[in-house]
Every structure is written in C-alpha cells, then in structure tokens.
Amino acid sequence: MAMTENTRGAMFMALAMASFTINDALVKSVTPFLNTGQIMFVRGLMTTVLILFIAKHFGALRPIKTLFRPLVLLRTLSEIAASIMFLTALGQVEFASLSSVMQSLPLVVTLGAALFLREPVGWRRWTAIGVGFLGVLIIIRPGPDGFTVGALLAIASVFATACRDLATRRMYADVPSLTITMFTAIANTLFGALLIAPLGGWQPMEWSVLGHLAIASILVLSGYQTVIFAMRSGEISFVAPFRYTSLLWALLIGVLVFGEKPDVWTLTGAAIVIASGIYTFYRERRRYLMKSAEDS
Secondary structure: OOOOOHHHHHHHHHHHHHHHHHHHHHHHHOOOOOOHHHHHHHHHHHHHHHHHHHHHHHOOOOOOOHHOOHHHHHHHHHHHHHHHHHHHHHOOOOOHHHHHHHHHHHHHHHHHHHHOOOOOOOOHHHHHHHHHHHHHHHHHHOOOOOOHHHHHHHHHHHHHHHHHHHHOOOOOOOHHHHHHHHHHHHHHHHHHHHHHHOOOOOOOHHHHHHHHHHHHHHHHHHHHHHHHHHHHHHHHHHHHHHHHHHHHHHHHHHHHHOOOOOHHHHHHHHHHHHHHHHHEEEEEHHHHHHHHHHHH
C-alpha cells in the first residue's frame, strides 16, 4: 500500500520529535557548565560541518543571497530566536514541564495559520485554542513561584517556533530542505558566537560535555531535516498534532535521567493542552472531509 503524504508527514514529525527531545536532554545535561551562546556555537559548528558535507554531496548548496529571500530569512530568524529562548529556559525549567509547555505549539500553529495564512477556523477550534492556553497557565502556575523568567521564555519560544513552521509551510519549492537546514545551522552558530562574551565568556569543556554536544548536533541535524520534510509533506492540520509524541519522551527522560517527579498540575495542564490539540485536529479533519464531499 502506498504511503499517503499525510502519513509520511506524520512519520517524519514523530521522528523529528524523538530527535529534538533527546537532543534537548543532552543539552540540558551541559547547561550547568556552559552558557547558551557557547552551546549554540559548539553544537551549531558541528551541525554545520555535517550539513555542508551532505549538502555538497546532494548538490543542495545555494548562493548566500538565497538566505535573504523573505521566507528563508523569516524562518532562519525565527529559528534563532526560538533556539536562544528555549536553550535559556532549558537551564531554568524542569525538563518535563518545559516539554509540556511546548505541546501548545500545534495550537499556536493553528492560530497563526488562521491569522496569517487565512485558513478557516470556526468557533469550536478558537475555543480549543483558548482552552489549550489555559492548560499552559496550569503548567506554569502564574505566581511568585511559578511564573518565572524561564516560563516566559518557554512561551515565547513556542511562538517563535510556530512562526518558523508557518514559514516552512509556505517555503519556495525551488529551495531544497538541506539548503534551509544549512542556513539555519550557520546562522545559529554565528549568533551563538556573538552571545558567548555577553553571557559570561568561554568556558573550558571536558570530553564528556563535548561528546554530549557532538551527539546533540547529529540529533539536531536529524530533527531539522525531518521537521522540514514533515511540514512540506502533509497537511499542517494533520501533521502538527504528532508533535505530542515528544511529551512521552520528555516524561520518560525527566523521570529516569533527571530524577524529576512531574506534579499533578503539570500532568493536568499537559493533558488539557493535548486534548485541545487533538480536538482541533478532529475539527480540521471533519471540515476537510465535508468539503471533499461537497466538491465531489
């Protein structure tokens, strides 16, 4: 049986989430030793070298002027902003809690698709988006103890990542996925280098730290490519909900690796966010089927 575009996109998204989540865990393990800029630079440098070899092999190298095409530039800047905010939050927020907040991404993507891509969104899905954001508030629990800088950065990272995904969805057909990945990695590396001094300067690295970042760079490359394949393969409303598979990885890693014990509020909030996203997906699929029936 031939694989549909939606199925292919869903598989790529699930693989991307596994790659990114394990990468995040490796990066979190080195945050006590390195600042955000140094992490971005070292990991980005390794990733860039790998991508350049692969891009050259597949003939995906493009002139630097390609970076300044509006959608490519928007996607690259969104990725940089998301990386800076997420990596900073990673050192301040529990792994499972941060991942739970990130589960609101499909809702934000749906919101962005309605506002900027003019995709129709009815009152039920608007309600689901609102309920999903309520779930995020339950996770971070606004107050002296819950509403921290790390929590704000996590939320801001969600919006920056949604912007990246929407730009990917509208990406020019003549720009290869590897080219997009290459420019993203190079830009992250350069911005990381600029942030090293302001964030405390260069810190010496043990081999274990360097090894973690080396593995993370491979996983970032895998995640970059597969998430681009996912967003360019299937319908955005079908593919986006498969981001939720990352929470399964995050909860498992948080408990087994970092010794975290997610409380009932985090789990409740995550369940609300996921339920809202699944409902949004259900409504979109129903609308699509009804429209197909009318057209036929």
